[in-house]
Amino acid sequence: MMKSLMQALTVLFAAAALTACQGQNTETVREIIREPVPSNGYQQAEGGVDSGGGGNGVNGRPLESYSVRLQDVPEFNEYLLPIIRTVQAEYPRFASDLVHIAMNRTWYLIPVELNKLPAQVIGVSFGDKQLQQLALQNLNAVWINSDLFAQYPSNEDRAILILHEMIMGVRLMKHKNRLDQCYSEIALLRLDIKQDEYRKQRDLCARKFALDSSDGLTDSVAKISLSKDDYDNIRELVITLWRDKGEISKPQLEAWMKTKSFRNY
DSSP, X not given: OHHHHHHHHHHHHHHHHHHHHHHHOOOOOOSOBOBOOTTTSOBOOSOOOBSBOOOOEETTEEGGGGEEOGGGSXXXXXXXXXXXXXXXXXXXXXXXXXXXXXXXXXXXXXXXXOOOOOHHHHTOSSOGGGOOOOEEEOSSEEEEEHHHHHTOSOHHHHHHHHHHHHHHHHHHGGGSOHHHHHHHHTTXXXXXXXHHHHHHHHHHHHHHHHHSOSTTOSOOGXXXXXXXXXXXXXXXXXXXXHHTTTOOOHHHHHHHHHHHTOOOO
């Protein structure tokens, strides 16, 4: 009897301790973040099937209804498209990556609080209490908290957030499959309104890899590891592109990408 009583008290104390810990973990994170995984520091944040599947929604609407075309977002056209055009003149392959992330990833503006990541993981020198979460991204989609996005004091700030996610997408391209790499190489055709040629080249990519072996046709999720330096590098490149409006030489950008192990073409 005494043994059973002690076991019951142990369970109650454990539950109370867990509740207390959860109640203290109420800080929000302001940086653009990804879900942490202890083994590699990154996890695809959305999707997947456990035992069965089904639709999901927010505020009575399916998640798919919150998707947007980035080229229909005013801040993209006003601020970021000119930057891409400037980059294109000097470094078209990098510009093609930017177009690919902007137009071939699924972007969501959704009124939810997104998952959080501690400040120390993203490499900032202040605490979680001073941070808010703005967006998160996996290898296929970008999720933006539309409530916070709407509260931004300027269109420029919203454009910088989008640019950050685009640069993050470029950093993650090294983990994408070869078919997606092929699509990224030809993405500038879409920007140049050469839709017929763009569709033709996409068909060529699809046929090539449909006939190829399956090796390299899956994303290398298990190898993803984002460090504090990665987050610093992303912010650095965002600042450079935004400040100089895309005016960056190809030799300098190539050297920067090589020294940072950011992206190899």
